[in-house]
Amino acid sequence: MCVGLGIAACTTESAPGASPNESNGGATPTLSAVRARGAVKCGITEGAGFATPDDAGRWRGFDVDFCRAIAVALFNDPDKVQFIPYTQEQRFSGLQSGEVDLLANGTTITSSRALRQSFHFGPIYFYDGQGFLVAKSSKVTRASQLDGATICVQQGTTTELNLTDFARRNKITFHPVVMEDLRAAVSALAGGRCDAISQDGAGLATTRTMLQRPGDYVVLPDRISKEPIAAVVRTGDDAWLEIVNWVFRAPVQAEEYGIDQHNAAQFAETTDPSIRRFLGLEPGATDGLGLDPQWTLHVIEKVGNYKDIFDRNLGPATPLGIDRGLNKLWTDGGLLYSPPFR
Amino acid sequence: MRSAADRRAVLLQGLGLGVTAAVVWWLARNTSVSLAQRGLTLGFAFLRHPANFEIGDTWWLSFSPADSIGRAIVVGLFNTALVSALGCVLAIAVGFVAGILRLSPNPALRGLVRAAVEIVRNTPLLLLLLFLAASLHALPPPKQALSPVRGVFLSDRGLVLPAVAIGRWTIVFVLAAVVALTLRRRLGTRWWIAPAACAAAAFVSALVRPPAIATAQLEGFNFVGGVTLSPELAALLAALVLHQSAHISEVVRGAVLAVPRGQRDAAGALGMSRWQTLRLVVIPVALRAMVPLLATNCVSLIKNSSLAVAIGFPDLVSILNTAGNQTGHSIETMLIMIVVYLSLSLLVASALGRYNAHLLRSGTAIS
Numbered sequence: 177m178c179v180g181l182g183i184a185a186c187t188t189e190s191a192p193g194a195s196p197n198e199s200n201g202g203a204t205p206t207l208s209a210v211r212a213r214g215a216v217k218c219g220i221t222e223g224a225g226f227a228t229p230d231d232a233g234r235w236r237g238f239d240v241d242f243c244r245a246i247a248v249a250l251f252n253d254p255d256k257v258q259f260i261p262y263t264q265e266q267r268f269s270g271l272q273s274g275e276v277d278l279l280a281n282g283t284t285i286t287s288s289r290a291l292r293q294s295f296h297f298g299p300i301y302f303y304d305g306q307g308f309l310v311a312k313s314s315k316v317t318r319a320s321q322l323d324g325a326t327i328c329v330q331q332g333t334t335t336e337l338n339l340t341d342f343a344r345r346n347k348i349t350f351h352p353v354v355m356e357d358l359r360a361a362v363s364a365l366a367g368g369r370c371d372a373i374s375q376d377g378a379g380l381a382t383t384r385t386m387l388q389r390p391g392d393y394v395v396l397p398d399r400i401s402k403e404p405i406a407a408v409v410r411t412g413d414d415a416w417l418e419i420v421n422w423v424f425r426a427p428v429q430a431e432e433y434g435i436d437q438h439n440a441a442q443f444a445e446t447t448d449p450s451i452r453r454f455l456g457l458e459p460g461a462t463d464g465l466g467l468d469p470q471w472t473l474h475v476i477e478k479v480g481n482y483k484d485i486f487d488r489n490l491g492p493a494t495p496l497g498i499d500r501g502l503n504k505l506w507t508d509g510g511l512l513y514s515p516p517f518r
Numbered sequence: 519m520r521s522a523a524d525r526r527a528v529l530l531q532g533l534g535l536g537v538t539a540a541v542v543w544w545l546a547r548n549t550s551v552s553l554a555q556r557g558l559t560l561g562f563a564f565l566r567h568p569a570n571f572e573i574g575d576t577w578w579l580s581f582s583p584a585d586s587i588g589r590a591i592v593v594g595l596f597n598t599a600l601v602s603a604l605g606c607v608l609a610i611a612v613g614f615v616a617g618i619l620r621l622s623p624n625p626a627l628r629g630l631v632r633a634a635v636e637i638v639r640n641t642p643l644l645l646l647l648l649f650l651a652a653s654l655h656a657l658p659p660p661k662q663a664l665s666p667v668r669g670v671f672l673s674d675r676g677l678v679l680p681a682v683a684i685g686r687w688t689i690v691f692v693l694a695a696v697v698a699l700t701l702r703r704r705l706g707t708r709w710w711i712a713p714a715a716c717a718a719a720a721f722v723s724a725l726v727r728p729p730a731i732a733t734a735q736l737e738g739f740n741f742v743g744g745v746t747l748s749p750e751l752a753a754l755l756a757a758l759v760l761h762q763s764a765h766i767s768e769v770v771r772g773a774v775l776a777v778p779r780g781q782r783d784a785a786g787a788l789g790m791s792r793w794q795t796l797r798l799v800v801i802p803v804a805l806r807a808m809v810p811l812l813a814t815n816c817v818s819l820i821k822n823s824s825l826a827v828a829i830g831f832p833d834l835v836s837i838l839n840t841a842g843n844q845t846g847h848s849i850e851t852m853l854i855m856i857v858v859y860l861s862l863s864l865l866v867a868s869a870l871g872r873y874n875a876h877l878l879r880s881g882t883a884i885s
Contacts, residue, residue, distance in 0.1 A: 322739075323738060323739075324737060324738040324739045324740050324742070325738070325739040325740070326675065326739065326740060328830065331827065331836070331839055331840055331843065332843065333843050333844065334844070336571040336572070336840055336844070337570050337571060337844055339571075339572070340570055340571050340572050340583045341570065343572070343583075344583060344584075350572065351572075351574050351740065352571075352572045352573070352574050352832075353574055353750065353830035354574070354827070354830055354832060354836055354840065355827070355828070355829070355830045356827040356828055356836075356839075357828065360648070360651075360828060360829060360830065361830075363652055363655065364651075364655060364830065366655075367652065367655025367656065367674060368655060368659045368674045369654075369655045369674050369675070369749060371739050
C-alpha cells in the first residue's frame with residue numbers, strides 16, 4: 177500500500193467520491209458497470225499456478241479460474257474478463273480507485289487490513305500457511321527439528337515475524353539470513369548456506385521448481401502461520417459482495433455433491449431436491465443475486481468444481497505438486513465448507 | 519545601488535527558493551493526506567515496541583526478538599559501522615599497494631595490477647557482491663568443515679573461531695599492563711615496576727578466573743559456541759574492499775604522478791634508493807593530494823555497504839526495511855536511514871578533512 181516513496185502516485189486513488197457507492201436505489205453499481213462494460217475486471221498477481229499467461233497469452237491459474245467463474249456466472253462466457261496484474265503494493269489502490277471490480281490475488285485476510293481499509297473480504301478460497309522447504313538429504317521431516325538451523329527468508333511483511341514467533345513458541349533457536357530477492361535465497365539453499373527457506377506454502381511449491389534439482393528438496397508438512405486467502409471487493413456494494421461470495425462458494429459445493437466438469441450434464445435429470453436447487457433446476461436458491469437461474473451449472477461446466485480447478489493448476493499433476501491439505505472438503509478432513517444453497 | 523545583474527540574481531534565487539518550498543510543501547501535504555486516508559500516523563513510539571524478529575549477526579550486542587525495535591536498529595547500525603570501518607581501512611591499504619604497484623618499473627607486474635583494477639572498477643558492485651556470495655557457498659558444509667587448527671572451522675556457514683571468555687580480572691590485568699607500559703618511561707630507574715605489576719596482575723587474574731577459551735562444536739545444523747564470521751559479512755567486506763580499492767588505487771597513482779619530477783631527481787641526486795625516494799619524498803607529498811579523495815571514497819564505501827541486503831547481511835538498511843515492513847512506519851524508517859547515512863558520511867568527511875588540514879599545516883604542498 178503506497179506508503180513510502182511513492183506517495184505522489186497515491187493521491188490519484190484518493191477521491192472516495194468516485195467510488196461507485198452513490199447507488200441508484202437497490203441496484204448494485206458494480207454489477208451495472210460490469211454489465212455495461214460487458215466484462216469483469218479482475219485484479220491478479222502473477223505467480224506460477226495462480227496467475228500466469230500461457231504461450232498463447234491466455235491467463236491461466238487458480239486465481240484466474242475463480243475470476244473466470246465470475247465471468248461465467250454473469251455472462252456465461254469464461255473469456256468475458258479482463259485481467260489486471262498488480263504488485264502486492266499496488267493491489268489495494270487499484271481496487272479502491274475502481275480500476276478493478278475485485279481482487280483474486282492471494283490476499284490474506286487479517287484484522288488490520290479488514291479494519292483499516294475500505295474493503296470487504298469474500299469467502300476463503302485457499303488456506304495457506306508459512307512453511308519450510310528443506311533438502312531431503314538433511315533428513316528433516318518436521319519443523320520442530322530445525323533447532324539451530326540457518327533459515328533463509330525473503331524480506332516481507334510477516335515472514336520474519338511468523339518465523340520468530342514459531343521459534344519462540346517452540347523454544348528453538350535459528351539463524352536468519354534475510355534476503356531482499358527470493359533468487360538469492362534459492363541460491364543460498366542450493367549452495368548449502370541455508371538449511372531451509374521459509375515462506376508461504378504455495379510460494380514454497382513455486383520456489384522448489386526454481387531449484388536445479390527440485391526432486392532433492394521437500395516442503396515440510398508443518399504450517400507455522402495462518403494465511404487464509406480470499407477475494408477482496410470495495411465496501412458499500414453489498415449486492416456485488418454477495419455475487420462474489422456465492423460464485424466463489426459454488427465450486428466447493430459442487431465438489432461436495434460430486435458434480436464436476438465432465439459429469440455436470442448428467443445431473444440435469446437428477447431427482448435429488450438439494451442438487452436440483454443448487455443447479456437452478458428448481459427456483460429459489462440464488463434468485464436474489466440477479467443472475468441466470470442456472471449459473472452454477474454453467475460455472476461447473478465451463479470452469480469446474482474446486483477439485484477441477486485445484487488439480488488443473490496446483491495439484492500433483494502440475495509442476496507445483498501442492499497437496500490439498502487444508503484445502504480438502506470438510507467431509508475429507510479439510511476446511512472447505514460451503515454454506516448450503518437453499 | 520545594485521546593478522541589474524544583481525537584481526536578476528536575487529530574483530532568480532528567490533524564484534528557486536519559492537519553487538523548492540512549494541515542492542516540499544506539496545510533498546508534505548500529499549503525504550499527510552495519504553496517511554490520513556489510510557488511518558496511519560507518524561511518530562517514533564514504535565521504536566519502543568518489541569521487534570519480534572531475529573537478527574543473524576549480532577556480535578556481542580546481545581539481541582533477542584523480545585528486545586525493542588530501537589535496539590534492533592542499533593545492532594544494524596553497529597553492523598554497518600563495522601563493515602564501513604573495516605572496509606575503509608582495508609580498501610585504503612589495498613588501494614595504496616595497488617596504486618604504487620601500478621607505477622612499478624616491472625611491466626608484467628604493472629600490467630597485471632592494471633588488468634585487475636580495470637576489471638574490478640568496471641564491474642557493477644552488486645554483481646561482484648552476488649558473485650562473491652555465491653562463491654562462498656561452494657565451501658564445504660559444516661559436517662565436512664575445514665579445520666586447519668583445532669577450534670577453527672571454515673565451512674559454508676562461515677569462519678568459526680574459538681571465543682575467549684574474559685573474566686573481570688582479565689580486564690584488570692589488561693588495564694594494569696597498559697598503565698604499566700605507558701608509565702614505563704617516566705619510572706626511569708624503577709622500570710622493573712612495570713613488568714612486575716603485569717606479572718602480579720596476571721597471577722591474580724589466572725588465580726581468580728583463568729581466561730577460558732571456548733572452542734565451537736558442531737551440534738545439529740551449526741557450530742555452537744565460538745565466534746562466527748558469517749559468509750555474508752566476508753562477501754560484503756571483500757566486495758566493498760575490492761571495488762573501492764580499485765578506485766583508490768587510481769587516486770594514489772594520480773597523486774604520486776602529480777609529485778613534480780624534480781623532487782624525485784633531487785632525491786636521486788642525494789643518493790637515495792628508489793624505495794627511499796618513494797617513502798621519504800614522494801609519498802609524503804602525494805598524501806596531501808590524495809586525502810580529500812580518500813575521504814570521498816570512504817564515504818561512497820559507507821553508502822555502498824547498504825547493498826548488504828541483497829546477500830542477506832543484516833545491516834542498517836536491511837533491519838530498517840524489516841522494521842518498516844512490519845510496523846507500517848516506512849516514512850519514519852526512511853528518515854532514520856537518511857539521518858544516519860548523512861551523519862556517518864559527514865563524520866568521515868570531517869575527520870579526514872581535519873587530517874588533511876593537519877597535513878597542510880605541516881610541510882610543503884605540491885607545486
